[in-house]
Amino acid sequence: AQRVTQPEKLLSVFKGAPVELKCNYSYSGSPELFWYVQYSRQRLQLLLRHISRESIKGFTADLNKGETSFHLKKPFAQEEDSAMYYCALYTGNQFYFGTGTSLTVIP
Amino acid sequence: NAGVTQTPKFQVLKTGQSMTLQCAQDMNHNSMYWYRQDPGMGLRLIYYSASEGTTDKGEVPNGYNVSRLNKREFSLRLESAAPSQTSVYFCASTRRQGKTYEQYFGPGTRLTVT
Numbered sequence: 001a002q003r004v005t006q007p008e009k010l011l012s013v014f015k016g017a018p019v020e021l022k023c024n025y026s027y028s029g030s031p032e033l034f035w036y037v038q039y040s041r042q043r044l045q046l047l048l049r050h051i052s053r054e055s056i057k058g059f060t061a062d063l064n065k066g067e068t069s070f071h072l073k074k075p076f077a078q079e080e081d082s083a084m085y086y087c088a089l090y091t092g093n094q095f096y097f098g099t100g101t102s103l104t105v106i107p
Numbered sequence: 108n109a110g111v112t113q114t115p116k117f118q119v120l121k122t123g124q125s126m127t128l129q130c131a132q133d134m135n136h137n138s139m140y141w142y143r144q145d146p147g148m149g150l151r152l153i154y155y156s157a158s159e160g161t162t163d164k165g166e167v168p169n170g171y172n173v174s175r176l177n178k179r180e181f182s183l184r185l186e187s188a189a190p191s192q193t194s195v196y197f198c199a200s201t202r203r204q205g206k207t208y209e210q211y212f213g214p215g216t217r218l219t220v221t
Binding site for chain 1: 140142165207
């Protein structure tokens with residue numbers, strides 16, 4: 001069965017410190033993985049996708065098929081990064097979301 | 108483009124009452140989805156519609172029904188609301204972008220069942 005696991009419900013870091021939000025997945029096919037972000041009182045929006053190998057707002061994520069992981073990283077956290085982050089897996093007809101990690105960046 | 112719109116934004120129901128949550132998208136997307144968001148549970152798929160005229164159950168369909176009225180609109184109905192259905196409901200639509208997909212979300216409907 002497909003599954004996305006985000007082990008940290010809450011994560012707090014100081015401004016300027018590195019941040020890593022963990023995501024592991026379980027899927028027998030070729031995975032398409034995404035990170036979505038939800039800022040306070042806003043709708044969910046796409047942050048980045050693994051296939052694009054892009055860096056958005058300083059965030060990057062690398063798909064590691066051997067470890068079945070897609071961790072989100074940023075070298076220097078900013079206060080505006082405080083939000084809820086969801087890892088998602090697309091299987092061809094539907095998305096599976098993790099339970100989310102609430103990131104707080106402390107000034 | 109308005110993107111994905113949802114009505115109402117807030118709703119309070121009493122146990123046993125019924126209501127329909129409306130969703131519309133103006134991006135000509137084929138696929139549409141309904142999720143519920145609960146603390147500690149993340150987003151869970153209720154129903155989805157891969158194309159006009161088709162609907163399929165997601166992870167948590169019990170207590171809900173859906174209608175894909177046309178390509179633009181996808182409604183979610185609660186026939187007899189229960190307190191366990193207190194949640195934030197998100198509608199989304201998906202488009203293919205090159206080799207991958209992108210999902211667009213509505214602003215959400217906050218439902219409280221007392």
